[in-house]
Amino acid sequence: MVTERVSSLAKALEQEIIVGLLRPGERLDETSIAxxxxxxxxxxxxxxxHLSSIGLVELRPRRGAVVASPGLKDLLEMFEVMAELEGMCGRLAARRLSERGRTELRQLHERSRVFVDDGDSDGYYEANVAFHEAIYQGGQNRFLADQTRRIRNRLAPYRRLQLRRRNRLAESFAEHDRILHAIMDGNEQLVDELLQAHVTVQGGSFTDFIASLSAELDQRVAG
Amino acid sequence: MVTERVSSLAKALEQEIIVGLLRPGERLDETSIAxxxxxxxxxxxxxxxHLSSIGLVELRPRRGAVVASPGLKDLLEMFEVMAELEGMCGRLAARRLSERGRTELRQLHERSRVFVDDGDSDGYYEANVAFHEAIYQGGQNRFLADQTRRIRNRLAPYRRLQLRRRNRLAESFAEHDRILHAIMDGNEQLVDELLQAHVTVQGGSFTDFIASLSAELDQRVAG
DNA sequence: TCAATCGATATTGTATACAATGATAGCTTT
DNA sequence: AAAGCTATCATTGTATACAATATCGATTGA
Structure with missing residues (x-):
């Protein structure tokens, strides 16, 4: 992307935000970071x-930088767009995925089964990322993949909680299964619907989803 | 977005790129700009x-910045995503546009008719932007509007040529007319299709479209 | 006791200085 | 004459110095 030191700095900070080490609203003091x-x-x-440009950080003129802490409305808007883009990735993948890509996707899905059985949510998290990444690749549109990944990362702090939910692993796996089959069948419409539901509602009720977002937001305000 | 001087600098440069004053591939010497x-x-x-983060500029480590000059493949990918997002804006607008918003959109469309009759392409350009902007607004999703606008700006240098095409004004107006009606009818599916076609194919054949992109690219290489 | 104002301090914004690396031109060599 | 090498120069990357402004606490007054 850019020069060595700056880009590694940006990557390090981005990772800390995504992982949750730096939490939304947290101050980013230039001197301390330096x-x-x-x-x-x-x-x-x-x-x-850079982080501000991609939405992970908020730069308030003369008042410093903080980890972006979008309001509930912002989050809902972002989820709406992410769902659309993930769905688009799926549609394109259903249409364009090569034979080799199909095999790979199937294998990735199969391999993630063990993590479900073991209840290894960290392991499943990785496998989940790989599964979605394979769909991105399959869409044969690098720009789309970048955009989708970018929003995904930006929402990561608010999705973490969701993944820890009880039974979420099994649910997610089952959803992946349906998505996989829809892709194999080339059923673009179905893939789109399944993926959109998968990334937004996350297996629970929409009300639960909103509630968890609100909780995360309250936590931020309280902190 | 950010501090005063930096943000106005960014806006100025962005505008120069969008308008075509700074052309793709052109060197951006830090000292000269300063x-x-x-x-x-x-x-x-x-x-x-910042401009690099939003894709308008390419930063090559230790080798300076140039106005981004995506290859043909990149452009096609970006157009594909822009079409999807414009379509999404339209669908949402068809569903969510308020009565006031509907009136406004109708008025904007009506007002753009004069520019067609006068063959005033600059005037129509402005009216066209306003029309699409009204659709963005109508979608009630600010984030989506920002994303769509961003890609639109990024592709602006490659869309300019299209707008000068013969008969393009009348064609565009006719397309807007169909889009407007579809929105008024709340026909999301149709709005989506019409808008996607409108922003990609631009009234001509797809082959013409590709050809014009290639031409723009060759021009860049030659310059 | 509380609110408001003023001043000290910390932090950001910008400029400049210095370091490091890539580009270029001239020279050498074959 | 052409290709490769070297030294110089131009340009970027980073650090530091300085300027400007926001924050915060203390003081004063009601």
Whole structure:
């Protein structure tokens, strides 16, 4: 993307935000970050600006940077768009996935079964990412894949909770199964619907979903 | 978005790129830009980084910045995504547009008729932007509107040629007319199809479209 | 006791200085 | 004459210095 130091800084900070080490609303002091990474403020500022441009950080003029903490309305809007893009990836994959890609997707899905059986949610998390990533690839549209991934990452802090829900692993696996078959059948319409539901409602009721988002938001305000 | 000087710098440069003053592939020398705007290199670098993050500029490590010049494949990918998002805006607008918004959209469309009759393509360009902007608004999803606008701007340099085509004004107006009616009828499916076709094929044949993109690309390489 | 104002301090925004690397031109060699 | 190498130069990357502004606490007054 860019120069060495700045890009690794940006990646490190992005990862900390995605993983939840840096939580929404948290202050991002230029000097502290500079000291923490042993660099001057200059590359830190450039990294922060990049993160701001992709929506992970909010830059308030003369008042510093904070981890972006979108309101409930913002989140719903972002989920709506993410669902559309994930659905589009699925549709394109159903149409364009190569024979090799199909085999790979099937294998990825099969391999994720063990994590469900073991109740290994971290392991499943990785497998889940790989599954979706394979669908992105299958769409044969790198730009679309980038955009989708970007929104996905931006929403990551608010999706984590969802994944810890009871039975979520089995539910997710079952959904993946249906998605996989729809892709294999080339049923674009169905893939679209299944994927959209998969990434938004996340197996629970929509009300639960909203409630969990609200909870996350309250937590932020309280913190 | 950000601090005063940097953001105005970014906006100025973005505008120059969109309008075509700065052409794809053109070098963006930090020092020259700094001198041109009477600032130091620091804010220039930050502005360039922002533009890079939103895809308008390419930052090659230690080799400077250039106006992004995507290849044909990249362009097709971006058009594919833009079409999807414009279509989504239309679908949402068909579902959510308020009575006031509907009236406004109708008025905007009616007002654009004069530009067609006068053959005033610059005037129509503005009216066209306003028409689409009204649809964005109508979707009631600010995030989606931002994303769509962003891609639209990014593709602006490659859409300009299209708009100068013979008869394009009348064609575009006719398409807007169909889109408007579909929105008024709440026919989401139809709006989607019409808008996708409208923003990609642009009234001509798809082959013509590709050809014009290739031409633009060749021009870039030659320059 | 509380609110408001003013000043000290911390932090951001910008400029400049320095370091490091890529580009270029001239020279050498075959 | 052409290709490769080297030294110089231009440009980017980073650090530091300085300027400007927001934050926060103390003080004052009601």
């Amino acid at each position: 000291e923490r990474f042993n660099v001057s403020r200059t590359p830190v500022r450039e990294a922060l600006r | 001198e041109r705007f009477n600032v130091s290199r620091t804010p220039v670098r930050e502005a360039l980084r």
